[in-house]
Amino acid sequence: xxxxxxxxxxxxxxxxxxxxxxxxxxxxxxxxxxxxxxxxxxxxxxxxxxxxxxxxxxxxxxxxxxxxxxxxxxxxxxxxxxxxxxxxxxxxxxxxxxxxxxxxxxxxxxxx
Numbered sequence: 001x002x003x004x005x006x007x008x009x010x011x012x013x014x015x016x017x018x019x020x021x022x023x024x025x026x027x028x029x030x031x032x033x034x035x036x037x038x039x040x041x042x043x044x045x046x047x048x049x050x051x052x053x054x055x056x057x058x059x060x061x062x063x064x065x066x067x068x069x070x071x072x073x074x075x076x077x078x079x080x081x082x083x084x085x086x087x088x089x090x091x092x093x094x095x096x097x098x099x100x101x102x103x104x105x106x107x108x109x110x111x112x
Contacts, residue, residue, distance in 0.1 A: 003089050004038040004062040004095075004101060005050070005075075006036040006037055006038055006063070006064070006068075007038065008035055008036070008037050008038070008039050008082065009030050009034055009035075009037075009081075009082075009084050010034070010035050010036075010037050010039075010061070010063075010087070010103065011033075011035075011045070011080065012013065012031070012032045012033050012034070012035055012072070012074055012078060012079075012080055013030060013031055013032060013078060013079050013081055013082040014024055014029070014032045014078045015027050015028070015029055015030075015077070015078070016028055016029075018028050018046075020060055023065060025088040026041070029031070029079065031054035031070070032072070032078070033063055033072050034071075034084040035063045035064070035074070035080070036063070036064070037061050037062060037063045037080070037104075038058060038061070039059055039060075039061050039082075040059065040060045040061075040062075040064040041057060041058075041059055042057075042058035042059055042060055043058045044056065044057040044058070049093070050107070051066070054109050054110065055109070055110045056107055056108070056109050057108050057110075058094070058105070059087055059106045059107070059108065060103055060105060060106075061080065061087065061103070061104040061105075061106050062076050062077060062095055062101050062102070062103055062104075063101065063102050063104065064094070064100070064101060064102075065095075065099050065100055065101055065102050066102075072107055073092075073102070074089055074092055074102065074104055076089055076090060076092060077089065078103070080106065084107065085108060086109075087104075087107070087108050088107050088108070089104050089105075089106050089111075090105045090107055091104075091105045092104055092105075093105070
């Protein structure tokens with residue numbers, strides 16, 4: 001594997017549940033840290049969600065590896081933020097045999 005160009009600063013966010021005061025919960029996203037990444041577009045398509053047309057694009061995002069269980073290691077269900085852009089993490093795999101990098105398979109949705 002060629003060494004990736006980690007040239008994009010992304011904020012790792014995780015969902016937390018907060019009591020809404022009415023017996024339920026609200027989901028809020030909290031920053032868990034900053035990761036330097038290489039972002040590569042994969043595929044895109046138009047779909048429908050809740051009666052609206054949305055543009056969906058798949059991405060492979062490469063970051064430095066972190067040990068299992070450490071808060072700085074991304075997991076599926078979290079997301080990465082680049083300003084107003086949000087990449088939902090679908091899965092995480094090791095990018096190389098030495099375990100130096102992780103490949104995050106992510107999706108971005110945009111309502112045109």
